[in-house]
Amino acid sequence: MKRVYCLIGCLLILLTAAHCAADEKLPTAEELFAQNPAPDVPLTCDPRMDPLLVLVNKEVGLPSAYIPELTDLNLPHKPGVATQQMRPVTAEALGRLFKAAEADGIKLGVVSGYRSYGTQKSIHAKKVAQRGKATAELTSAPPGKSEHQLGLAVDVSCASINYRLNAIFSKTEEGQWVEEHCAEYGFIIRYRAEWQRVTGYKVEPWHIRYVGPEHARLVTSLNIPYEIYMDYLKLCWDSRPHLPVSGSTAQP
Numbered sequence: 419m420k421r422v423y424c425l426i427g428c429l430l431i432l433l434t435a436a437h438c439a440a441d442e443k444l445p446t447a448e449e450l451f452a453q454n455p456a457p458d459v460p461l462t463c464d465p466r467m468d469p470l471l472v473l474v475n476k477e478v479g480l481p482s483a484y485i486p487e488l489t490d491l492n493l494p495h496k497p498g499v500a501t502q503q504m505r506p507v508t509a510e511a512l513g514r515l516f517k518a519a520e521a522d523g524i525k526l527g528v529v530s531g532y533r534s535y536g537t538q539k540s541i542h543a544k545k546v547a548q549r550g551k552a553t554a555e556l557t558s559a560p561p562g563k564s565e566h567q568l569g570l571a572v573d574v575s576c577a578s579i580n581y582r583l584n585a586i587f588s589k590t591e592e593g594q595w596v597e598e599h600c601a602e603y604g605f606i607i608r609y610r611a612e613w614q615r616v617t618g619y620k621v622e623p624w625h626i627r628y629v630g631p632e633h634a635r636l637v638t639s640l641n642i643p644y645e646i647y648m649d650y651l652k653l654c655w656d657s658r659p660h661l662p663v664s665g666s667t668a669q670p
Contacts, residue, residue, distance in 0.1 A: 444616065444642060447649035455657055457650075459632045465651040470507070470630055472568065472670045473648045476555075476618045479562035482535040486569040486670065495528040496581035502531030505569035508628040512572060515603040524595045527581050529624070530573040533566035556620045565608065568670055570628045588623035600626050601634040606644065613643040 465471045474480060488503040493516050495502060504512065512528075519526050533541070539561035545554035565571035575581040576592035587593040597607060605628050611621035627644070629637065637647050 444613070444646060445640075447646055447653055450640065450642075450646070450650045451653040451657070455654060457636060457654060459636050459651075460630075461651065461655055464655050465648060469670045470570065470628065471633065471648065471651070473644065474563065474565050474568055475645060476560070476563055479560075480535070480567050480670070482562060484567060484670070485534065486532070488532055488569055491528055491531055491572075493528050494526065496575065499529060502528050502572070503569070504531045504572060505628075508570050508572070511604045511628055515600060515605065518599065518603070519592075519595055522595060524592050526574050526576055526592055526596070528572060529575050529581055529583060530566065531571075532569045533564055535561050535567060538562065538564050538567065555618070556614075557622075559619075565625075565627055571608070572626060573622075573624045574626065575624050583622070583624050585621050585623060588621075593623050596626065597623065601638040602631065604628050604631045604634050606634050606637045608644060610643075616643040616645050 486505050489506045489509050491502045491504055491509050491512065493513060503509075516526055538559060542554065542558050542560055545558040548554070559565075573583055574596065575583060575587055576590055578590055578592065579586055588597065600607065605626040607623060608625050608627045609617050609619045609622040614620060628634075629644075633647075637644065640647065642650075
C-alpha cells in the first residue's frame, strides 16, 4: 500500500510540475523592450509592413482573395499527398533545411504547405462538425486565419510515425532535429504547449513558420510566442525618433 501511495505522490508531483511549466509567466513586450530596445535584427521597415514578418492568428486574418507568389516544393513528402507549394523564399530555405537534415541522417517529409482560403474553409468546417467549434479551434484555424495561406508555414513529419501530424513528433529523432536546427534556416516552431493561452492553439511541433534566420534565432533565444515578439518589434520600431509611428497593418 505504501508503494501505491508513493507512486500516486510521484504522479501528482509530475502533474503539478507540468502544470506549473505550462503556466510559467511569459515576459511582456514592454519588459523585453526595457531590457533591449535595439535588437540585433534587420528592421529596415515597420515590422507590421514586412511581408515576411506579418502576423496571422485568430485575431488577424487575410482576405479570402489573398494568394501569394508560389512555387512547387520539390522535396520528399508524405506518400499520397500532392506536391505542395510555398513562397519561393520559403521553398528555398526549406530545401536547405531538408538537405542539412539528410546530411545528419534525418529524413523529413512535407505534409502540408500553402493552403488557400477555400481549403481552410473546408478543413475547418469538417473539424467543427466532428469535434464541435471550441475543440476544433484548438487545432484548426478558421478560414483566413491560417499562416498556411501566407505561403510561409509548412507542416513536416517523418516516416517513423507514418507522417502523422501529432505531438509525438517532438519525441522523435526527426522532430528533435527540427527543433534544434530550424532557426538556422529561418524557421520557428510556432505553437508550443506552454504558449496556448497566447496563440490559442495546442502544441504543434510539426508546424514551422519562416521569418528569416535573424528573426528566427532571436525568437528562439527569447523563447516567446510570435505574438509577443511582434509586439516587441513594434515597440522597437516606434521608439525610433527619426521615423514616423505607423498604426497600419501589413499587407503580405
